[in-house]
Amino acid sequence: MSRYDQIYQRHKTETGLTKIDELRKTKYQTHQFRHNWKNSMVYLNQTPLLQTPLTNIKLISQLNNKSQQINSTLNPDYYSNNMEAMQHSSSFLLPSIPIEQGANSLNYALVILNQRLPRFAPLLWEHAKLRVCADGGGNRLFDEIPQFFPEQNPIDVRNRYKPDVIKGDMDSIREDVLDFYAKLGCDAINESHDQDTTDLHKCISHISNLTPESEKSNLCILVTGALGGRFDHEAGNINVLYRFSNLRIILISDDCLIQLLPKTHRHEIQIQSSVVGPHCGLLPMGQPAFHTTTSGLKWNLDDTEMMFGGLLSTSNIVTGDIVSVQSDADLIWTISIKH
Numbered sequence: 001m002s003r004y005d006q007i008y009q010r011h012k013t014e015t016g017l018t019k020i021d022e023l024r025k026t027k028y029q030t031h032q033f034r035h036n037w038k039n040s041m042v043y044l045n046q047t048p049l050l051q052t053p054l055t056n057i058k059l060i061s062q063l064n065n066k067s068q069q070i071n072s073t074l075n076p077d078y079y080s081n082n083m084e085a086m087q088h089s090s091s092f093l094l095p096s097i098p099i100e101q102g103a104n105s106l107n108y109a110l111v112i113l114n115q116r117l118p119r120f121a122p123l124l125w126e127h128a129k130l131r132v133c134a135d136g137g138g139n140r141l142f143d144e145i146p147q148f149f150p151e152q153n154p155i156d157v158r159n160r161y162k163p164d165v166i167k168g169d170m171d172s173i174r175e176d177v178l179d180f181y182a183k184l185g186c187d188a189i190n191e192s193h194d195q196d197t198t199d200l201h202k203c204i205s206h207i208s209n210l211t212p213e214s215e216k217s218n219l220c221i222l223v224t225g226a227l228g229g230r231f232d233h234e235a236g237n238i239n240v241l242y243r244f245s246n247l248r249i250i251l252i253s254d255d256c257l258i259q260l261l262p263k264t265h266r267h268e269i270q271i272q273s274s275v276v277g278p279h280c281g282l283l284p285m286g287q288p289a290f291h292t293t294t295s296g297l298k299w300n301l302d303d304t305e306m307m308f309g310g311l312l313s314t315s316n317i318v319t320g321d322i323v324s325v326q327s328d329a330d331l332i333w334t335i336s337i338k339h
């Protein structure tokens with residue numbers, strides 16, 4: 001038996017660590033056990049047996065890992081059957097949002113970033129009640145929106161597609177574009193003093209501040225131009241999903257959409273198969289997900305562990321009209337958009 005095994009065996013005997021399996025099976029939370037576990041970690045870190053730094057590091061990192069697993073096993077939300085379901089839909093990609101969803105419909109806001117407008121930009125614009133351009137996103141609207149209506153006068157088209165706000169550090173938007181939209185009554189908010197948050201972050205803060213707390217659960221922010229392109233921008237855009245995890249934000253490109261599924265809810269994702277799918281993925285981007293369970297996929301997860309460096313669910317396929325997801329960690333959901 002290795003030195004590590006000896007210590008581990010002793011630890012098991014002294015602290016009742018073997019209860020983990022029993023705990024998993026019965027799936028009830030034993031806070032006292034977690035308390036004991038944490039105490040035993042302190043004891044182990046101090047034990048004179050652990051004098052070799054390498055053994056020490058290896059053991060502590062394994063135990064920390066185990067401790068995280070126990071904590072998530074003990075997360076009462078994960079195993080609770082009464083966890084509230086959050087409904088998701090891609091009906092904003094349909095020409096008109098179906099009537100049955102009208103009663104409970106979401107209020108859409110649109111944010112245009114500084115990348116090529118997707119082919120369905122005019123559709124998203126029509127669904128949105130609030131339209132915001134992030135800095136150079138204003139140039140995209142100005143330059144590209146007339147291309148969707150080649151038979152019409154570009155000025156007329158631009159007059160029709162007036163953003164409510166242009167916000168950012170304003171180092172990319174052109175003066176002529178700012179002047180054009182200012183004359184139409186569009187607000188321009190210059191936050192060049194803030195060089196620590198991205199233009200997308202600034203726009204989401206703005207929309208969040210405009211939305212009363214009671215209406216936030218009905219708000220859905222659609223973002224174009226967030227995916228593809230420069231990887232630092234792309235990562236910054238995904239980070240915004242985590243920084244505003246209390247809001248529904250959907251990043252949309254011509255090829256796919258992505259959104260965060262917070263661990264606080266189980267998720268029921270309606271698949272509008274005329275516009276999205278079948279390729280999809282579930283990614284534990286912020287942290288490992290020790291327990292994820294899904295239905296409605298070709299390769300479902302059954303209390304499965306996912307992490308970068310281990311299993312990710314990529315190139316999965318939706319099989320039904322609804323995909324359900326429950327996890328002990330926030331996950332990124334992505335699904336392809338049909339051409």
Ligand SMILES: Nc1ncnc2c1ncn2[C@@H]1O[C@H](COP(=O)(O)OP(=O)(O)OP(=O)(O)O)[C@@H](O)[C@H]1O
Pocket residue numbers: 113114115134135136137168169171172173198199200225226227228229230231233234237
């Ligand atoms: N190539 C890209 N890939 C992904 N997202 C982008 C890309 N370019 C811009 N964006 C998004 O659009 C927003 C506005 O773009 P803009 O070019 O005005 O930003 P910026 O802060 O001036 O960029 P830069 O880092 O080039 O100075 C960015 O904050 C980012 O969210």
Ligand SMILES: Cc1ncc(C[n+]2csc(CCO)c2C)c(N)n1
Pocket residue numbers: 169194195196197198199
């Ligand atoms: C560690 C660190 N890295 C990069 C930046 C630069 N930066 C981050 S967001 C932003 C605004 C872009 O419109 C800029 C310039 C920073 N502040 N801190």
